[in-house]
Amino acid sequence: MRSRRVHVVVLTLLGLLSSSPAIAQGEVSAPRLARWVDADLPPEVSLGARGLRVGLHLLVTPTGEVGEVQVVEPLGAVIDRAVESAARRLRFVPARRGGRPVAARIAYAYEVGGDPLLRASRPWEEADAHRTLEPALASRGGGSAKATSPAEATSPAGTLLGARSPAATSLAGGSPADPPLEVPRAEPEEEEIVVTGARMGERAADAVVATDVIRRRQLEENGWRTVAEALEEQPGVQVVRSFRGAELWLRGLGPRYTLVLVDGNRVPGRSGGAIDLERYASQGIERVEIVRGPSSALYGSDAIGGVVNIIPREPKGELEADAQARISSNSHDGSARISGQPLAGLGVELEGGRLHTDAIPGQEGPATSASARTQNFVGGAVTWGEPRRNQLRLESDYVRTELVGVDAGAAGAVFDRTQLQELAQFALRQRLSRGIVQLEQRLAYSIYREQYLLDQRGASALDSVEENRDQVAHLSSVLRIEGSARHHTTVGGEHLFEHMEAERLAEPGRRTRSALFAQHEYRPLDGRHRLRFVPGVRFDLDSQFGHQVSPKLAARFDLGEDWVFRGGYGHGFRAPSFQELHLRFENPSVGYAVGGNPHLEAERARGIDLGVEGVLSDAVQVSGTLFRNDLSNMITPVTTPEGQAMTLFTYDNLATARTQGVESTVRIAPLEGVSFLGGYTFTDTWDGEHRRAIPGQARHRVTGSVRVEHRPSRVVFVLRGATSLERKYYASAAEGQPEREIVADALTLVDARVTHTFSRTFELFGGVDNVLDVADPYTIVFPRTYYVGLRGRH
Numbered sequence: 001m002r003s004r005r006v007h008v009v010v011l012t013l014l015g016l017l018s019s020s021p022a023i024a025q026g027e028v029s030a031p032r033l034a035r036w037v038d039a040d041l042p043p044e045v046s047l048g049a050r051g052l053r054v055g056l057h058l059l060v061t062p063t064g065e066v067g068e069v070q071v072v073e074p075l076g077a078v079i080d081r082a083v084e085s086a087a088r089r090l091r092f093v094p095a096r097r098g099g100r101p102v103a104a105r106i107a108y109a110y111e112v113g114g115d116p117l118l119r120a121s122r123p124w125e126e127a128d129a130h131r132t133l134e135p136a137l138a139s140r141g142g143g144s145a146k147a148t149s150p151a152e153a154t155s156p157a158g159t160l161l162g163a164r165s166p167a168a169t170s171l172a173g174g175s176p177a178d179p180p181l182e183v184p185r186a187e188p189e190e191e192e193i194v195v196t197g198a199r200m201g202e203r204a205a206d207a208v209v210a211t212d213v214i215r216r217r218q219l220e221e222n223g224w225r226t227v228a229e230a231l232e233e234q235p236g237v238q239v240v241r242s243f244r245g246a247e248l249w250l251r252g253l254g255p256r257y258t259l260v261l262v263d264g265n266r267v268p269g270r271s272g273g274a275i276d277l278e279r280y281a282s283q284g285i286e287r288v289e290i291v292r293g294p295s296s297a298l299y300g301s302d303a304i305g306g307v308v309n310i311i312p313r314e315p316k317g318e319l320e321a322d323a324q325a326r327i328s329s330n331s332h333d334g335s336a337r338i339s340g341q342p343l344a345g346l347g348v349e350l351e352g353g354r355l356h357t358d359a360i361p362g363q364e365g366p367a368t369s370a371s372a373r374t375q376n377f378v379g380g381a382v383t384w385g386e387p388r389r390n391q392l393r394l395e396s397d398y399v400r401t402e403l404v405g406v407d408a409g410a411a412g413a414v415f416d417r418t419q420l421q422e423l424a425q426f427a428l429r430q431r432l433s434r435g436i437v438q439l440e441q442r443l444a445y446s447i448y449r450e451q452y453l454l455d456q457r458g459a460s461a462l463d464s465v466e467e468n469r470d471q472v473a474h475l476s477s478v479l480r481i482e483g484s485a486r487h488h489t490t491v492g493g494e495h496l497f498e499h500m501e502a503e504r505l506a507e508p509g510r511r512t513r514s515a516l517f518a519q520h521e522y523r524p525l526d527g528r529h530r531l532r533f534v535p536g537v538r539f540d541l542d543s544q545f546g547h548q549v550s551p552k553l554a555a556r557f558d559l560g561e562d563w564v565f566r567g568g569y570g571h572g573f574r575a576p577s578f579q580e581l582h583l584r585f586e587n588p589s590v591g592y593a594v595g596g597n598p599h600l601e602a603e604r605a606r607g608i609d610l611g612v613e614g615v616l617s618d619a620v621q622v623s624g625t626l627f628r629n630d631l632s633n634m635i636t637p638v639t640t641p642e643g644q645a646m647t648l649f650t651y652d653n654l655a656t657a658r659t660q661g662v663e664s665t666v667r668i669a670p671l672e673g674v675s676f677l678g679g680y681t682f683t684d685t686w687d688g689e690h691r692r693a694i695p696g697q698a699r700h701r702v703t704g705s706v707r708v709e710h711r712p713s714r715v716v717f718v719l720r721g722a723t724s725l726e727r728k729y730y731a732s733a734a735e736g737q738p739e740r741e742i743v744a745d746a747l748t749l750v751d752a753r754v755t756h757t758f759s760r761t762f763e764l765f766g767g768v769d770n771v772l773d774v775a776d777p778y779t780i781v782f783p784r785t786y787y788v789g790l791r792g793r794h
Contacts, residue, residue: 030106031060031064031092031093031095031104031106033090033093034064034091034093034203036090037087037089037090038086038113038435039079039085040086040435041078041079041112045078045079049113051113052112053075053110053112054071054074054080054083055073055074055109055110056069056083056107056109056110057069057108058070058087058108059105060092060104061094062094062102062103062528063094064093064094065092066087066088066089066091066092067103069084069087071084073109083110086435087108087110089435089436089485091203100561101561194207194211195264195289195311196261196289196291196307196309197210197211197291198490198519198534199490199492200440200478200480200490208532208534208554208555208556209534209568210292210566211289211291212234212290213288214230214287214288216285216287216313218230219285221707221716221718221753221755222718223753223765223789225281225282225326225355226246226277226278226281226282226355227278227279227280227285227308227310228246228248228277228278229282230288231277231288231290233721233722233749233751234290234679234703235665235677235703236250236292236663236681237249237250237290238697240255241370241780241781242272243370243417244271244274244276245271245276245277245403246276246277247272247274247275247276247277248260249305250290250305251306251627251629251661252661252694252697253629253631254305255270255275256270256302256577257305257574258302258303258304259299259301259302260275260277260307260308260310261307261309262309262310262312262425263309263312263429265425265427265446266444266474267425268471268472268498269421269423269448269450271450276401278373278375279401279421280310281335281353281375281377283324283351284312284313284337285310286311288308288310289307289308289311290307290308291307292305292306292627292663293568293609294550294572294606295552295572296538296572296573297517297536297538297550297571298538298552300496300573301573301574301575301602302574302575303572304603304607305629313337314339314383314393315341315347316339317340317341318340319338319342320338320339320340320794321336321338321339321794322337322791322793323335323792324336324789324790324791326787326789327787327788327789328785328786328787328788329787330358330783330785331355331357331785333353335351335352335354335355336351336352337349339351345384345385346384347381347382347383348380348382349380351378351379351380352378352379353377354375354377355373356373357372358372359372359404359406360780360782362406362408365408367407368405368406369780370405371403371404371405371417372403373401373402374401374402375400375401377397377400378397379395379397379398380395380396380397381393381394381395382395390430391430392429392430393428393429393431394427394428395425395426395427395429396427397425398423398425400420400422401420401422402420402421403421404416405417409462413459413462414456414458415454415455415457416457417455418452418453419450419452419453420450421448421450422449423446424446425446426445426446427442427443428442428444429442430442437482438482439477439480440478441476441477442475442476443474443475444475445472445473445474447469447472448470449470452464452466452467452468453465466503466504467503468500468501468502468503469500469501470498472497473497474496475496477493477494478490478492479491485523485526486523486524486526487522487523489520490518490520490521491516491517491518492517493516494514494515495512495513495514496512496514497511498510498512498578502579504579504583504584505578505582505583505584506584509578509581511542511544511578512543513575514540515538515540515541516538516539518536518537518538519534519535519536519537522534529557529560530556531556532556532557533555535553536552537552538551540573542575542602544575545575545576545602546601548573548602550572550573551570552569552570552571553568554568555567555568562614562615563612563615564612564613564614566610566611568607569606569607569608570606571604571607572604572607573602574602574605575602576602576635580597580600580651581596581597583595592648592649593647593648593649594649595648595649595650596650597650597652600651600653601633601653603631603633604632605631606629606630607627607629607630608627608628609625609628610627611623611624611626612624612625619668619669620666620667620668621667622665622666622667623664623665624665625663625664626660626661626662627659627661627663628659629659630656630657630658631656631657633653634653634655634656634689635651635653635655636689637650638650638652655687656689657687657689657694658685660683661681661682661683661684662680663681664680664681665678666679673710673711674706674707674708675707676707677705678702678703678704678705679701679704680701681700681702682699682700683700683701684699692728692739693728695730696727696728696729697728698724698726699728700724701724701725703721704720705718705719706719706720716755716757717752717754719750720751721748721750722748723747723749724746724747725746726743727743727744727747727778729741729742729744744776744778747776747779748774749770749772749781750770750771750772751767751768752767752771753765753766753767753768754767760793761793762790762791762792762793763790763791763793764788764789765791766789767786767787768785769784769785769787770782770783770784771784772784
């Protein structure tokens with residue numbers, strides 16, 4: 001394969017025809033190919049025509065779709081018809097002027113049998129630095145403006161020719177002497193792909209279901225070491241820390257109602273219903289996607305409050321290595337990663353690291369308020385094939401976490417507590433793309449092991465050792481068919497097997513769950529104003545509780561280029577956990593026992609949300625969402641007499657709950673290199689069983705971050721903070737008396753960080769976490785922490 005082979009030749013960008021004078025010069029970026037479609041030709045024709053080009057004139061709309069196709073350099077009727085059909089299904093990152101997408105006409109050379117996106121050996125943003133463009137763009141009022149980079153060059157994605165081309169001069173309707181405008185290097189976010197909202201890759205800007213993304217650049221600039229740290233200061237998200245780790249709340253619902261995925265795969269190891277998000281180090285993460293609201297129509301159980309999908313990094317281009325080390329007043333960590341493509345079509349990556357955080361002493365006595373945590377991780381992956389045509393990826397990783405703390409028991413007993421957690425994961429993924437059809441298949445296996453030791457100081461009567469094992473095997477297949485510009489259909493199926501062994505289970509937990517799901521995207525209105533509907537449904541058959549049907553309906557309306565309205569309604573469910581089904585624990589000395597209920601049914605939920613996002617000016621963007629979730633058939637503890645001297649605590653489907661509120665954000669970029677992101681969330685909750693608000697959930701939460709970049713000195717400063725207001729807790733009272741309501745004080749956390757980049761190789765950073773050095777009696781907050789570190793790349 002020739003790395004410099006030319007596949008696409010862009011001769012010029014044409015302005016939309018109009019009699020208005022030329023537009024004023026401004027920031028202009030050219031359309032860039034985002035999705036390739038092969039021409040559907042008979043094998044004998046395709047083989048003979050491979051490498052030949054058909055000259056086209058395309059109209060690329062502001063949405064990146066191809067509105068018009070004209071063959072100007074034909075190869076023959078059969079080939080021309082196939083190429084014209086394929087060209088209509090190409091997708092581009094649209095041309096932009098002043099940051100806004102605009103329509104553009106381009107002269108485009110379609111090469112038969114050649115996908116330019118497969119040839120790229122570097123990320124988009126690096127490849128763009130080598131491009132040469134001379135486009136002519138037009139506003140709605142007409143006119144044209146030219147743009148060119150300093151010199152002509154080639155890139156892995158193709159060759160873009162300047163004004164020396166006679167066709168470029170005549171088609172543009174101008175002359176080579178016209179004053180040029182430099183086409184800036186496009187930001188990666190403009191063509192960002194997200195997968196969580198649709199289970200297949202789609203441009204974030206086009207997603208019907210709103211998806212918040214924490215990108216790789218943000219992880220590095222903010223110094224977030226784990227997914228938990230990245231999420232806890234995001235708008236509309238609450239991370240609660242305990243001795244088990246960090247758990248996630250979305251839209252007022254606890255961690256058992258949020259589904260956590262790693263590259264689309266379920267993971268085991270819930271403790272108290274929560275996945276510990278500290279488990280996932282940021283070194284190997286490309287981005288974190290957050291979808292709020294019921295998503296069971298695509299993902300099944302647990303996806304009631306929303307879905308968090310952790311997307312790993314993948315090799316890009318030449319061999320590269322990066323490593324970082326950090327030391328602070330209460331922690332130290334280091335990690336390294338190497339990845340690249342040593343051979344054409346072959347990608348390899350290997351990473352590893354260690355994170356350690358000291359324990360937080362308690363206010364009184366020997367007990368600790370937070371455990372010391374030591375985490376070691378190692379992982380690797382191999383990819384083979386062409387990423388947008390046929391690619392295999394095999395990956396595995398191992399995480400070992402040790403939590404050490406001190407607990408105070410009754411009658412002055414003191415216990416040394418040690419938890420050893422191990423997680424191993426293996427996954428195989430295949431992606432196929434042929435014309436209008438995309439297929440993605442996954443096979444994943446994970447095993448989680450936890451050993452829990454309590455060692456009583458000065459005695460052994462209350463010593464205990466427990467071991468839990470949880471295994472999950474997951475097979476899924478998703479097929480997407482883009483039948484036309486107005487109809488896209490996604491269908492799929494998956495099979496889940498889970499097995500758990502634990503000392504406190506009356507019997508090992510085993511379950512299988514099979515599911516079929518489908519959704520269809522319909523675009524009845526396309527153009528400057530766009531309307532899309534996405535109905536969907538999923539059928540789950542579970543060996544424990546039977547079947548469950550989860551429908552949904554989502555819609556998106558684009559009012560011009562600046563405003564987007566979204567709405568969605570869906571059902572969700574949560575399957576009973578093995579502990580709720582099979583738990584068995586007795587304490588005869590106190591006279592009680594705890595037992596599961598094998599006859600439990602799934603919890604059910606219905607949710608609705610309405611949102612809007614828009615551009616108030618070139619510097620200000622806003623968004624807001626109204627949401628409501630109603631839960632029924634919820635599993636709750638109940639008591640029943642067991643014999644004459646024993647009380648049994650068990651579970652039943654009796655409770656109800658409700659959460660509703662508002663999520664809003666504002667983004668402001670008043671000056672070059674200066675930006676502000678603010679968020680406000682109002683959450684109203686109601687526990688129907690106890691007739692009170694859900695404890696621990698902040699009624700008001702305010703977040704904010706300021707980023708200042710001084711490009712000449714290569715310095716970036718980030719200041720971020722979050723305030724939680726009106727958190728309610730409830731204290732037990734004497735028998736027959738109502739519970740006492742406690743409203744916690746406001747909790748405000750502020751972090752600051754500065755980064756100085758010396759070159760493409762080295763970066764020095766330092767900062768302060770919990771600048772105000774606040775503490776909180778209801779959740780774990782680490783004291784003020786100073787840190788400094790160094791990152792290197794090659």
